[in-house]
Amino acid sequence: MATQEEVVTPAAQTTVAQTASSQTTTTATQTSNTAVTGSEAAAKEEIARRESGGSYTATNGQYIGRYQLSASYLNGDYSAANQERVADAYVSQRYGSWTAALAFWNANGWY
Numbered sequence: 803m804a805t806q807e808e809v810v811t812p813a814a815q816t817t818v819a820q821t822a823s824s825q826t827t828t829t830a831t832q833t834s835n836t837a838v839t840g841s842e843a844a845a846k847e848e849i850a851r852r853e854s855g856g857s858y859t860a861t862n863g864q865y866i867g868r869y870q871l872s873a874s875y876l877n878g879d880y881s882a883a884n885q886e887r888v889a890d891a892y893v894s895q896r897y898g899s900w901t902a903a904l905a906f907w908n909a910n911g912w913y
Contacts, residue, residue: 843900846889
């Protein structure tokens with residue numbers, strides 16, 4: 803019987819990549835100027851993972867960055883710091899919290 807180290811399936815490779823991405827984006831969230839902690843930070847991180855794999859450079863049509871915000875929300879400033887600020891403001895205004903935004907995402911497949 804082969805061990806997990808001996809057999810690397812595509813699913814295992816994806817999991818490893820997601821884990822590495824998650825570790826990188828967690829660091830990015832921690833170093834931003836956000837005051838999100840605990841379950842709020844976990845919900846924020848999960849939304850980022852689902853929306854962009856945690857990448858600040860991800861694009862999908864008019865949607866940009868880690869939180870896949872409309873380019874018009876970012877006003878031409880696609881920096882990580884601005885993406886964090888704008889995402890926090892958007893979620894605060896629309897949902898009140900990152901955990902509420904994640905609950906909406908779970909119910910609708912978007913936030």
